[in-house]
Amino acid sequence: xxxxxxxxxxxxxxxxxxxxxxxxxxxxxxxxxxxxxxxxxxxxxxxxxxxxxxxxxxxxxxxxxxxxxxxxxxxxxxxxxxxxxxxxxxxxxxxxxxxxxxxxxxxxxxxxxxxxxxxxxxxxxxxxxxxxxxxxxxxxxxxxxxxxxxxxxxxxxxxxxxxxxxxxxxxxxxxxxxxxxxxxxxxxxxxxxxxxxxxxxxxxxxxxxxxxxxxxxxxxxxxxxxxxxxxxxxxxxxxxxxxxxxxxxxxxxxxxxxxxxxxxxxxxx
Numbered sequence: 001x002x003x004x005x006x007x008x009x010x011x012x013x014x015x016x017x018x019x020x021x022x023x024x025x026x027x028x029x030x031x032x033x034x035x036x037x038x039x040x041x042x043x044x045x046x047x048x049x050x051x052x053x054x055x056x057x058x059x060x061x062x063x064x065x066x067x068x069x070x071x072x073x074x075x076x077x078x079x080x081x082x083x084x085x086x087x088x089x090x091x092x093x094x095x096x097x098x099x100x101x102x103x104x105x106x107x108x109x110x111x112x113x114x115x116x117x118x119x120x121x122x123x124x125x126x127x128x129x130x131x132x133x134x135x136x137x138x139x140x141x142x143x144x145x146x147x148x149x150x151x152x153x154x155x156x157x158x159x160x161x162x163x164x165x166x167x168x169x170x171x172x173x174x175x176x177x178x179x180x181x182x183x184x185x186x187x188x189x190x191x192x193x194x195x196x197x198x199x200x201x202x203x204x205x206x207x208x209x210x211x212x213x214x215x216x217x218x219x220x221x222x223x224x225x226x227x228x229x230x231x232x233x234x235x236x237x238x239x240x241x242x243x244x245x246x247x248x249x250x251x252x253x254x255x256x257x258x259x260x261x262x263x264x265x266x267x268x269x
């Protein structure tokens with residue numbers, strides 16, 4: 001992985017952590033994710049006229065990825081509702097790189113060498129340690145852990161699907177624009193159907209924060225997609241998960257009560 005690719009993935013980690021912290025800060029998770037997903041839709045549609053159209057070979061991946069991302073958002077919302085942010089987030093993100101490594105070996109024929117494999121294992125072990133640290137003295141919430149692990153599986157799935165898709169597309173910007181445009185319709189549409197006349201009153205107080213989260217989300221994933229065209233999928237996925245520590249720091253600054261103590265320890269770890 002070149003220094004430029006490494007820098008791009010680390011920047012993606014920071015921006016990814018930022019939008020997750022924003023999503024957690026908005027108490028009503030459907031409001032937060034409707035704004036972030038809907039903002040991504042608007043950004044994607046604004047980009048479409050100015051970016052290359054993805055090649056035909058990318059469209060099966062785009063369709064599959066959009067469906068997986070919708071499942072990811074639903075599971076992430078459930079994880080945030082069920083468990084402490086400082087525990088659910090590292091479990092979800094920490095379980096993904098190992099699965100990506102296996103899937104990339106099968107579908108992309110990318111088998112990491114010894115150093116890369118050691119780095120991936122160390123990253124996952126560190127993230128597992130973050131989650132386990134937060135469980136000290138508490139009975140595990142198996143429902144929350146299950147939701148977080150399921151979220152991790154969707155992360156691994158869309159990482160590999162998008163890695164293959166963006167390589168087939170010929171344009172990372174074209175791919176991210178259409179991905180946002182396709183996947184960004186479902187959650188806002190569901191939210192509007194559920195709320196009906198209350199939608200404006202629910203969305204308006206958080207609109208600015210949600211749109212900021214959308215911009216960070218699109219930026220983060222565009223950087224990851226670009227990196228996936230220039231490096232193997234598993235090392236990119238593992239390096240990206242440094243967002244757990246970045247997000248922990250953001251959440252600490254936001255002052256999340258008891259979770260703040262866990263997160264401060266996780267940052268030190």
